Amino acid sequence: xxxxxxxxxxxxxxxxxxxxxxxxxxxxxxVSEMTVSxxxxxxGDVSEATRERVLQAARTLGYVPNKIAGALASQRVNxxxxxxxxxxxxxxxxxxxxxxxxxxxxxxxxxVGVTNYSPDREEAVIYEMLSWRPTGLxxxxxEHSEAxxxxxxxxxxxxxxxxxxxxxxxxxxxxxSHRRAGRQMAExxxxxGYRRIAFLGTQMPNDHRARxxxxxxxxxxxxxxxxxxxxxxxxxxxxxxxGREMTEAVLARxxxxxxxxxxNDMIGAGGLLYCLEKGLDVPGKIGLAGFNGVELLDGLPRRxxxxxxxxxxxxxxxxxxxxxxxxxxxxxGEVIELFxxxxxxxxxxx
Amino acid sequence: xxxxxxxxxxxxxxxxxxxxxxxxxxxxxxVSEMTVSxxxxxxGDVSEATRERVLQAARTLGYVPNKIAGALASQRVNxxxxxxxxxxxxxxxxxxxxxxxxxxxxxxxxxVGVTNYSPDREEAVIYEMLSWRPTGLxxxxxEHSEAxxxxxxxxxxxxxxxxxxxxxxxxxxxxxSHRRAGRQMAExxxxxGYRRIAFLGTQMPNDHRARxxxxxxxxxxxxxxxxxxxxxxxxxxxxxxxGREMTEAVLARxxxxxxxxxxNDMIGAGGLLYCLEKGLDVPGKIGLAGFNGVELLDGLPRRxxxxxxxxxxxxxxxxxxxxxxxxxxxxxGEVIELFxxxxxxxxxxx
DNA sequence: GTGAAAGCGCTAACAA
DNA sequence: TTGTTAGCGCTTTCAC
Numbered sequence: 001x002x003x004x005x006x007x008x009x010x011x012x013x014x015x016x017x018x019x020x021x022x023x024x025x026x027x028x029x030x031v032s033e034m035t036v037s038x039x040x041x042x043x044g045d046v047s048e049a050t051r052e053r054v055l056q057a058a059r060t061l062g063y064v065p066n067k068i069a070g071a072l073a074s075q076r077v078n079x080x081x082x083x084x085x086x087x088x089x090x091x092x093x094x095x096x097x098x099x100x101x102x103x104x105x106x107x108x109x110x111x112v113g114v115t116n117y118s119p120d121r122e123e124a125v126i127y128e129m130l131s132w133r134p135t136g137l138x139x140x141x142x143e144h145s146e147a148x149x150x151x152x153x154x155x156x157x158x159x160x161x162x163x164x165x166x167x168x169x170x171x172x173x174x175x176x177s178h179r180r181a182g183r184q185m186a187e188x189x190x191x192x193g194y195r196r197i198a199f200l201g202t203q204m205p206n207d208h209r210a211r212x213x214x215x216x217x218x219x220x221x222x223x224x225x226x227x228x229x230x231x232x233x234x235x236x237x238x239x240x241x242x243g244r245e246m247t248e249a250v251l252a253r254x255x256x257x258x259x260x261x262x263x264n265d266m267i268g269a270g271g272l273l274y275c276l277e278k279g280l281d282v283p284g285k286i287g288l289a290g291f292n293g294v295e296l297l298d299g300l301p302r303r304x305x306x307x308x309x310x311x312x313x314x315x316x317x318x319x320x321x322x323x324x325x326x327x328x329x330x331x332x333g334e335v336i337e338l339f340x341x342x343x344x345x346x347x348x349x350x
Numbered sequence: 351x352x353x354x355x356x357x358x359x360x361x362x363x364x365x366x367x368x369x370x371x372x373x374x375x376x377x378x379x380x381v382s383e384m385t386v387s388x389x390x391x392x393x394g395d396v397s398e399a400t401r402e403r404v405l406q407a408a409r410t411l412g413y414v415p416n417k418i419a420g421a422l423a424s425q426r427v428n429x430x431x432x433x434x435x436x437x438x439x440x441x442x443x444x445x446x447x448x449x450x451x452x453x454x455x456x457x458x459x460x461x462v463g464v465t466n467y468s469p470d471r472e473e474a475v476i477y478e479m480l481s482w483r484p485t486g487l488x489x490x491x492x493e494h495s496e497a498x499x500x501x502x503x504x505x506x507x508x509x510x511x512x513x514x515x516x517x518x519x520x521x522x523x524x525x526x527s528h529r530r531a532g533r534q535m536a537e538x539x540x541x542x543g544y545r546r547i548a549f550l551g552t553q554m555p556n557d558h559r560a561r562x563x564x565x566x567x568x569x570x571x572x573x574x575x576x577x578x579x580x581x582x583x584x585x586x587x588x589x590x591x592x593g594r595e596m597t598e599a600v601l602a603r604x605x606x607x608x609x610x611x612x613x614n615d616m617i618g619a620g621g622l623l624y625c626l627e628k629g630l631d632v633p634g635k636i637g638l639a640g641f642n643g644v645e646l647l648d649g650l651p652r653r654x655x656x657x658x659x660x661x662x663x664x665x666x667x668x669x670x671x672x673x674x675x676x677x678x679x680x681x682x683g684e685v686i687e688l689f690x691x692x693x694x695x696x697x698x699x700x
Numbered sequence: 701g702t703g704a705a706a707g708c709g710c711t712a713a714c715a716a
Numbered sequence: 717t718t719g720t721t722a723g724c725g726c727t728t729t730c731a732c
Contacts, residue, residue, distance in 0.1 A: 019483070019506050021709060032719050037711065045717060062504045067481040068427070069709030072418045072724045076711095087443040096437060100464065109478055112462045114450065128459055131417040133369065154412045156369050240649025270649045277651055299590025299620045301627055371725060382703050387727065395701055419725030422708045426727095 020063045029057035040065060071133070080108050080322050081129035083139040085117045085207075089239070089266065090294045091311055092140070095162065098315020099138065106323045108135055117206040123148040130155050136322030142167035143208045158333075160318040163309075164209050165337050172333035174317040176340050178209045181307050182216030184342055185261065185289055188305075190220070192348050194259035194287050196229040197221065200246045200271065201263030203233035210263045213291060217261060230254045234267070243270020258286050265290035265297055268304050272347065276301055283349040293343060303345030310338040370413045379407035390415060421483070430458050430672050431479035431487040435467045435557075439589070439616065440644045441661055442490070445512065448665020449488065456673045458485055467556040473498040480505050486672035492517035493558045508683075510668040513659075514559050515687050522683035524667040526690050528559045531657050532566030534692055535611065535639055538655075540570070542698050544609035544637050546579040547571065550596045550621065551613030553583035560613045563641060567611060580604045584617070593620020608636055615640035615647055618654050622697065626651055633699040643693060653695030660688040 025040075026033040031050055038044045039054040046054075057063075071077045082099060084092045099110050111134070113125035123145045129137060130151055136158040142165075144152065152159045152170040159171040166179050189197060199217065201210055221227060232250050234242040246267065250257060262268035268290025275282050282288065282302065290297075293308030317336050344350060375390075376383040381400050388394045389404040396404075407413075421427045432449060434442045449460050461484070463475035473495045479487060480501055486508040492515075494502065502509045502520040509521040516529050539547060549567065551560055571577060582600050584592040596617065600607060612618035618640025625632050632638065632652065640647075643658030667686050694700060 023709080033709090034711080034720080035718060038718090041711090043711095047717060050718085062500055064477060064480045064501060064504075066483060066709055067478075068418055068422045068483060069724090070711070072422050072726085073709075073711040075724070077418070087437060087446060088440075090438075093437040093443075096464070109463075113459075114446070127414060130414045133416060133418060150412055151414060154414075238645040238648040240646050242649075244649055273649065273651060295588040296590050298588040299592075299594055299623065301623060373725080383726085384703055384728095385701085388702090391727090393727095397701060400701085416725055419708090420727070422710085423725075423727040425708070 019066070020061055021066070022063075024061060025054065025058050025063050028061060029053045075133075077133050077135060078108050079111050079132060079134040080319070081113065081126075081132075081134045081137040082110050083113045083115060083122060083125050083129065083137065085115050085122075085140055087112075087114055089264065090296065091292055091309065094311040095140075095315040095318075098312040098317075099319045100315075102316050102319035102323060108319075108323060110319075117204055119143075119145045119148070119206060123151075126151055133157075136160065138162055138318045138322065141208055142169060142173065143206075158322050160321050160333075162314050162318045164212070165335060166212050169333055169335060172318075172321050172335065174314050174321070174336040174338070176310055176314075176338050177216075178212040179216035179219075181291070181309075181340055182213035182218075183220040184216075185213075185291075185307060186217045186220035186224075188342055188344065188348065189259050189261070189287065189289065190224050190226070192283075192287065192350060194348075195226065196254075196257045197226065197259040197261060198230035198232070198250050198254065198257045199228050199261050199263070200232045200243070200250060200267060201234075202267075203235040207263075213263065229257050239264070239266035240270040240273070243267030243272075244274040245270075247271035247274045260286065260288045262288070262290045265292045265294045265304060265306050268306070269296065269300055272300060272302060272304050283347045287349060288347040293340075297345070302347060303343075305343060305345040305348045307340045307342050310340055313338055369416070370411050371416070372413075374411055375404065375408050375413050378411060379403045425483075427483050427485060428458050429461050429482060429484040430669070431463065431476075431482075431484045432460050433463045433465060433472060433475050433479065433487065433489040435465050435472075435490055437462075437464055439614070440646065441642055441659065444661040445490075445665040445668075448662040448667075449669045450665075452666050452669035452673060458669075458673060460669075467554055469493075469495045469498070469556060473501075476501055483507075486510065488512055488668045488672065491558055492519060492523065493556075508672050510671050510683075512664050512668045514562070515685060516562050519683055519685060522668075522671050522685065524664050524671070524686040524688070526660055526664075526688050527566075528562040529566035529569075531641070531659075531690055532563035532568075533570040534566075535563075535641075535657060536567045536570035536574075538692055538694065538698065539609050539611070539637065539639065540574050540576065542633075542637065542700060544698075545576065546604075546607045547576065547609040547611060548580035548582070548600050548604065548607045549578050549611050549613070550582045550593070550600060550617060551584075552617075553585040557613075563613065579607050589614070589616035590620040590623070593617030593622075594624040595620075597621035597624045610636065610638045612638070612640045615642045615644045615654060615656050618656070619647065619650055622650060622652060622654050633697045637699060638697040643690075647695070652697060653693075655693060655695040655698045657690045657692050660690055663688055 022033045025036045036054050038046050039051050115122040126148050138160045140163050142161050161169045161173045163175045165173050165175045166177050230250050232246045289305035293306050297304050372383045375386045386404050388396050389401050465472040476498050488510045490513050492511050511519045511523045513525045515523050515525045516527050580600050582596045639655035643656050647654050
């Protein structure tokens with residue numbers, strides 16, 4: 001079978017159901033495939049006349065270019081993989097917003113993969129994404145399975161690990177120090193005069209950022225000669241409701257606790273609602289603080305103390321790193337540390 | 351240049367930075383590319399001995415297959431596009447969970463695209479997705495630009511429009527009738543004896559589902575000889591806070607209103623918190639209801655009346671349709687209507 | 701059980 | 717400005 005014959009077997013007469021190819025547009029417009037390709041990509045000089053003819057034909061046929069073939073031929077893929085643990089809490093959607101904002105004008109498209117805080121899922125998602133040879137990869141966190149670590153290191157494209165900078169990135173990193181964030185909150189709490197402090201958080205061994213915040217928090221307590229008065233963990237279910245339940249449990253067990261430090265704003269909000277309902281004196285008798293600075297807090301009866309995790313900015317900076325590295329590949333990664341601001345709100349006395 | 355020479359120019363000695371190919375694994379293991387490919391895909395019979403050698407070589411090199419080339423050659427792509435308007439509210443993440451659950455065991459991977467309720471963005475995202483020739487496409491809503499509609503109809507892969515069934519799908523659809531949902535809520539409110547009813551919602555001309563709920567709601571009011579006593583819209587910002595503000599505005603303008611119907615649970619929750627703070631008699635003097643059945647409501651001081659939008663189930667069924675259609679292509683679409691349950695909670699009197 | 705050849709639909713590079 | 721040629725890295729098909 002000759003080349004020509006093979007190509008001929010590809011005409012639209014053969015199978016009306018198959019998707020259109022460049023060749024169909026070429027035949028319909030009477031212009032070579034190459035020129036059609038040029039028109040459709042706005043590349044190179046094409047006369048206005050041919051340009052019009054081609055666009056007309058493409059539009060009439062309803063042609064949608066095959067990016068698979070294009071990517072293989074050009075060795076370029078306009079995709080940026082984003083690997084995150086969850087969409088359910090409010091934090092990652094905002095990171096995505098930052099990423100999308102920056103990528104919007106670059107022709108790059110974010111592609112999201114969710115790991116549910118499972119290292120195995122993460123490994124699988126990273127493998128899957130790299131197999132599409134994206135322009136870059138944004139991955140939440142610095143902790144990965146050994147195999148995942150190896151794949152990232154070998155990938156040959158910019159990798160940006162986000163959210164956290166307490167550790168060693170494979171390539172670039174953009175985030176905050178959660179250990180420091182925990183420390184700062186503890187210092188603020190201690191400075192406000194609270195002494196019998198409890199921690200309430202998620203039971204997620206793979207949420208390394210929450211873990212680091214707690215470590216930093218306890219570190220600062222220890223430095224002041226204090227230790228956690230109590231700790232309570234949960235997993236699954238409505239965070240707001242869990243916040244209530246945990247708070248109730250801690251206060252029942254330990255009525256003289258004077259501060260509740262929550263690993264995130266959602267359970268903190270639940271705790272706050274509970275305390276207000278019980279008529280507790282907040283922040284006089286008992287103080288509360290969360291983490292993330294989620295928008296939701298604006299609508300609560302009282303402003304929960306929190307720390308802004310710089311989510312939007314993290315997304316933006318990460319995307320900028322990917323978008324800004326044409327094909328350098330070799331350049332060493334950069335580490336960008338952002339600094340969250342402590343928002344004392346109305347639940348820490350001053 | 352001969353074919354052989356061309357291939358030789360591709361050896362790893364050439365450029366240590368380029369990503370690995372099948373050929374590298376072939377050379378490292380001393381087995382033909384074809385057999386390597388078979389091993390890596392678990393296809394066809396391969397002797398245990400060669401199998402081991404190949405896997406060993408692949409692992410050592412850190413080879414990640416190039417799916418672009420694979421997809422082009424096999425005309426198969428294990429991707430399912432999911433086009434949704436937003437990640438910020440709680441509704442779409444749950445749909446994604448349903449989709450992921452079902453696709454997990456099928457080898458198919460969801461790829462998310464976000465439109466921010468913009469028809470133009472939607473058109474662009476659909477175009478982009480189709481250009482990767484996915485196995486199927488899941489799109490939120492039945493309303494699309496003419497061009498988008500045409501692309502979907504031409505796509506040649508199963509298309510599932512989700513969330514809504516009040517309209518004509520391009521192919522398949524899974525969702526609820528928002529018009530009916532609005533009607534049902536109105537009927538329940540009227541039956542409970544409320545008469546001076548206000549609507550509070552988002553100002554989003556492209557949120558067709560919210561619009562349809564309101565239409566159904568007003569339709570049922572009209573049938574009972576009633577009309578909306580007031581209406582208030584917002585856009586942007588913290589939904590919880592907006593819910594408060596809108597509620598305050600409505601009550602200031604119209605103190606004798608006895609029911610507040612919100613277009614979503616988040617603003618409804620804000621309104622509920624406001625009413626409780628003001629010491630209003632809920633549900634005696636004033637009733638409230640939202641829409642969606644979000645988990646967050648579980649943690650509120652009182653249960654807001656709502657309607658479950660069947661989000662998880664919608665995601666599951668949509669994914670099943672895609673996963674269940676091998677390559678039929680031609681078969682007509684199916685329409686699956688789900689029926690939300692009204693949860694009266696504690697904010698409608700009975 | 702294994703390998704060789706052909707080509708998926710596009711684009712880079714060069715020729716005209 | 718336009719066209720021709722040679723692949724991109726894999727899988728299909730068929731031969732051994």
